[in-house]
Amino acid sequence: xxxxxxxxxxxxxxxxxxxxxxxxxxxxxxxxxxxxxxxxxxxxxxxxxxxxxxxxxxxxxxxxxxxxxxxxxxxxxxxxxxxxxxxxxxxxxxxxxxxxxxxxxxxxxxxxxxxxxxxxxxxxxxxxxxxxxxxxxxxxxxxxxxxxxxxxxxxxxxxxxxxxxxxxxxxxxxxxxxxxxxxxxxxxxxxxxxxxxxxxxxxxxxxxxxxxxxxxxxxxxxxxxxxxxxxxxxxxxxxxxxxxxxxxxxxxxxxxxxxxxx
Numbered sequence: 605x606x607x608x609x610x611x612x613x614x615x616x617x618x619x620x621x622x623x624x625x626x627x628x629x630x631x632x633x634x635x636x637x638x639x640x641x642x643x644x645x646x647x648x649x650x651x652x653x654x655x656x657x658x659x660x661x662x663x664x665x666x667x668x669x670x671x672x673x674x675x676x677x678x679x680x681x682x683x684x685x686x687x688x689x690x691x692x693x694x695x696x697x698x699x700x701x702x703x704x705x706x707x708x709x710x711x712x713x714x715x716x717x718x719x720x721x722x723x724x725x726x727x728x729x730x731x732x733x734x735x736x737x738x739x740x741x742x743x744x745x746x747x748x749x750x751x752x753x754x755x756x757x758x759x760x761x762x763x764x765x766x767x768x769x770x771x772x773x774x775x776x777x778x779x780x781x782x783x784x785x786x787x788x789x790x791x792x793x794x795x796x797x798x799x800x801x802x803x804x805x806x807x808x809x810x811x812x813x814x815x816x817x818x819x820x821x822x823x824x825x826x827x828x829x830x831x832x833x834x835x836x837x838x839x840x841x842x843x844x845x846x847x848x849x850x851x852x853x854x855x856x857x858x859x860x861x862x863x864x865x866x
Contacts, residue, residue, distance in 0.1 A: 606752035612784030613745030620739040635732035636743035642725025644748025650718030657711040659824040664814030666715040673723035689843030696836030741792035
């Protein structure tokens with residue numbers, strides 16, 4: 605995981621520098637480390653750790669609550685539809701991984717908080733001091749990749765390195781190009797140029813695809829409880845994403861006050 609982001613970050617940084625991007629400052633690197641750590645170390649790293657212990661479909665369903673965390677952390681007043689979506693979303697997670705659920709485990713519960721870290725880092729990235737978008741995405745991947753490398757070394761993963769195979773190299777190439785250079789860079793750009801409600805729409809698709817792929821290719825079971833919890837979570841996310849924003853009366857009243865001529 606660390607190698608993937610380090611390679612992609614290095615390539616993107618070199619491209620941005622070649623295109624004449626201004627040299628980033630220390631404040632930019634600190635912002636990249638904070639956001640990159642939240643997105644990659646806590647978000648992707650936590651999910652990768654959990655998927656070694658929990659079915660990928662269950663992990664994807666739990667990760668789908670990320671837009672719910674965004675709604676809570678964004679510090680905006682929520683409409684009744686959004687509040688209902690929050691209740692449904694977290695209720696679905698409780699049904700999926702709570703006590704008495706067949707899929708309950710601490711790793712699945714940890715994923716709930718890794719999605720919180722991803723959401724917090726996403727919101728921080730919107731207002732963080734940063735240079736050109738491509739350069740900042742490269743810096744996030746570089747700093748996040750270093751943090752992932754350190755975490756992996758502390759877990760003793762360096763002692764389990766094996767000779768790479770052709771299929772492993774092809775998988776790494778796909779993750780570097782599609783997952784990092786295209787996917788992560790696009791997400792980083794969207795954070796500064798699109799509404800959070802629009803960014804969160806990926807949560808409609810990912811869980812369904814992951815559950816079906818896990819069932820089709822990894823022999824992961826599809827219990828009635830998992831399907832019901834997934835439907836509740838997706839419904840909650842849909843209400844959050846599609847709900848109209850609650851009007852901020854304080855800002856509206858300030859905008860309505862006429863400006864006196866000087």
